[in-house]
Amino acid sequence: MATFFIRTTKKRGTAKLYIRVNRPALKISWWVCSGIEVDVETWTKAERSTKAMREYFSTDEGKRVQSDMSKVEGLIDELFENKTLSTNSDKPILERAIKDISNADAIAAMEEVKRLEHEAEEQKKRVIVNYYEDFIAGMKDGSVRQKRGKTYTSGSIRVWEDFGRFLKEYTPADMTFDEITKRFADGFITFLEKKGLMAKSVNKQVLCFRRLCNAAALDECNKNLASVKVWVEKSIKDDEKMAAVALSEAEVDALYYMPLDGVREQVRDVFMLGFFSAQRVSDYSHFKRENFKVTPNGTPVIVFRQVKTGQDVIVPILDERVFELCAKYEYDFPTLDRRTINRYIKEIARSLSESVPSLREQYFTQLTMIERRKETLYLEWSKKLSKGGKLNAEDMKRFRAMQEYAKEHDSGENALYKRDTSGRVIKAKWELISTHTCRRSAITQMYDSHLYDVRDMMSISGHTTLTNFETYIKRGSMEQADRISRIAKKARKAKEIRLKKEA
Numbered sequence: 001m002a003t004f005f006i007r008t009t010k011k012r013g014t015a016k017l018y019i020r021v022n023r024p025a026l027k028i029s030w031w032v033c034s035g036i037e038v039d040v041e042t043w044t045k046a047e048r049s050t051k052a053m054r055e056y057f058s059t060d061e062g063k064r065v066q067s068d069m070s071k072v073e074g075l076i077d078e079l080f081e082n083k084t085l086s087t088n089s090d091k092p093i094l095e096r097a098i099k100d101i102s103n104a105d106a107i108a109a110m111e112e113v114k115r116l117e118h119e120a121e122e123q124k125k126r127v128i129v130n131y132y133e134d135f136i137a138g139m140k141d142g143s144v145r146q147k148r149g150k151t152y153t154s155g156s157i158r159v160w161e162d163f164g165r166f167l168k169e170y171t172p173a174d175m176t177f178d179e180i181t182k183r184f185a186d187g188f189i190t191f192l193e194k195k196g197l198m199a200k201s202v203n204k205q206v207l208c209f210r211r212l213c214n215a216a217a218l219d220e221c222n223k224n225l226a227s228v229k230v231w232v233e234k235s236i237k238d239d240e241k242m243a244a245v246a247l248s249e250a251e252v253d254a255l256y257y258m259p260l261d262g263v264r265e266q267v268r269d270v271f272m273l274g275f276f277s278a279q280r281v282s283d284y285s286h287f288k289r290e291n292f293k294v295t296p297n298g299t300p301v302i303v304f305r306q307v308k309t310g311q312d313v314i315v316p317i318l319d320e321r322v323f324e325l326c327a328k329y330e331y332d333f334p335t336l337d338r339r340t341i342n343r344y345i346k347e348i349a350r351s352l353s354e355s356v357p358s359l360r361e362q363y364f365t366q367l368t369m370i371e372r373r374k375e376t377l378y379l380e381w382s383k384k385l386s387k388g389g390k391l392n393a394e395d396m397k398r399f400r401a402m403q404e405y406a407k408e409h410d411s412g413e414n415a416l417y418k419r420d421t422s423g424r425v426i427k428a429k430w431e432l433i434s435t436h437t438c439r440r441s442a443i444t445q446m447y448d449s450h451l452y453d454v455r456d457m458m459s460i461s462g463h464t465t466l467t468n469f470e471t472y473i474k475r476g477s478m479e480q481a482d483r484i485s486r487i488a489k490k491a492r493k494a495k496e497i498r499l500k501k502e503a
Helices: 040-047 050-057 060-081 089-125 128-141 152-169 181-193 199-218 249-254 264-278 323-330 338-352 371-386 395-407 436-447 452-463 465-472 476-503
Strands: 005-007 014-023 028-039 292-294 300-305 312-316 362-367 425-428
Touching: 005 028, 005 040, 005 089, 005 436, 005 452, 014 040, 028 040, 028 089, 028 323, 040 050, 050 060, 060 089, 060 436, 089 128, 128 152, 152 181, 152 199, 181 199, 199 452, 249 264, 249 338, 249 436, 249 452, 312 452, 436 452, 452 465
Parallel strands: none
Antiparallel strands: 005 014, 014 028, 292 300, 300 312, 362 425
16 A cells, blocks of 8 residues: 655644655656645544554545545556556656546536536425416516417416415425325315405416416426316306496496596596496506597597507497597596595495485395405404403494494394395495496496497407406396396297197
8 A cells, every 4th residue: 555644844734645656666756746635633643553544544534535545546556557657757647647636526526516506406496486486587577478478467467476475375485396286285275265265266376376387397397297287276156256247328327427526526437438448447547648549441449458468459439428538638537546446436336326226236245355354353343342342543443434334234233244144245236336347337238239249349358268258248137037037938939839830
C-alpha cells in the first residue's frame, strides 16, 4: 500500500494528502499531491497507530478518504503498468491524471446534486396545491390557456380563485395527485356541503378539481389515472336549486314606466339595458357610446366582447326604448356594480308589486350559503336574548333588522326565512329578482314570441351550447299551468277527432 501523509504545520483545519511514489528500478521517487482533503487533527490522530487508522476508516469520513486513496493508487499502478509513466520527466502526467480524477468526481457529484434537485422539483410539481398555484399564475399571465388557445377571462379566473380557497382548506399542503382516491373526492363534496354550498356550487368546485387533475396529467405531473375519474358531479333536482325567475312582458313594461328618481332610477335603467340586450351584468353595466353602431344595411346594433366568454357578440336593437335610454344619458350610462344593482332592484320590484300582483307570486327556493349563515346567527341571537343575554349595539341593530324581516315575511318564531309545512323555503317573485333576471327574462320572452329560431336567439345571447341556452327558459307556475292546460286540450281534441273517424 502506498504511503499517504500531510505536509503542513497547521494543527487544525483541512489539508490535502500527499502520496509517496517510489519505483527504484526506474529511478523514480516523487511526492505527489493526491487532491484528497482531510481534517488535520483527525488524520494526525489516525496516523498514530494501525488500530487508530482502522477506526478512522470505519467512520463515514474515513470511508470516503479510503475510497479516494484507492482510486489514486489504482491510477498510479495502471499508468506504470501500461508504461505511461517510465521516467522522472513523466511526473506532470501523473499530476494531471490525479487532477482529472478529482474533476471527474466533482462533476459526478454535481450531476448527482442536479439529479436530486430535479427529482425534488418534479416531486414539488406533483403536489396538488403547488400545481394549482402554478396553474392559476399561468391563467393570469396567459401561459396557461383553454382549448383552442383562448386565454382565460377575468370571470373564469375568479371562479378558479374561489376554487383555490376551498382546495387549500381541504387538501393537505404536501398531498400529491398520486394520493387522490374516490374517498378523497367524496370527502371533498361532503366538505363543501358542510360549508353550506348549494348543489350547483358544489358541482362547479368538483368540475374545477377534475379539470385540474386533467391538466396535471397532460403536464406529466399526475400519473394517477383514478384522479381523473373519481370526480362526479351531483345530479340536481329542481327542489335543490334556487328559484330562477323571468319577468313577463307586462312586468317589464310596468318596471320601465315606473316613476323613480335618484339611484333607483339609474339602477332600473341599467337593468333595462340588460333586458334589451339579453346580456350579463358584467357586459351591460359597461356599455358606452362606442358599443352602439349601425351595420352597412342600416340595422342598429350593440357590439361588444363578452367578459365571461371572450366572445364577440352583435346584438340587434329590437326595442325602440333603447334609444330613449341612450338619449336620456347621452350614452354616458351610470357605472353601477353588481351589489348595488341587486340591492336596489329588489326594493324597486317590491314597491312595484303593490300594483303588479304577479310580482307577489310565491316560489319555492333554496337559501344561499350567506343566507344560511345569517339565519343561524339570527336563531343564536334569539336564543341568547331569550335567556337574558345581551348583544353589543352593532349586533343588536342587525338583529332588529332580521327580526323585522322575519315579521314582514311571516317566517314564524324559529326561522328567518318563510317555509311551508314541509320545510321548503318560500320567497315572493320580487325578492328573487337579481342582475341576471333581465337576461333570463329577455331570452324567455324571445322564446315565447315564436318569432325567432334557437340559432337566432343564441347568436343574440352569446350562448355556444343548446344545453346552457335552455336553462334560461323560465316560466312562473301560472304560465306552466296554462301550458299544461293547452297540452291537455290538444290531447282531448285529438281523441275527439279519432272517435269521429271510428264512428
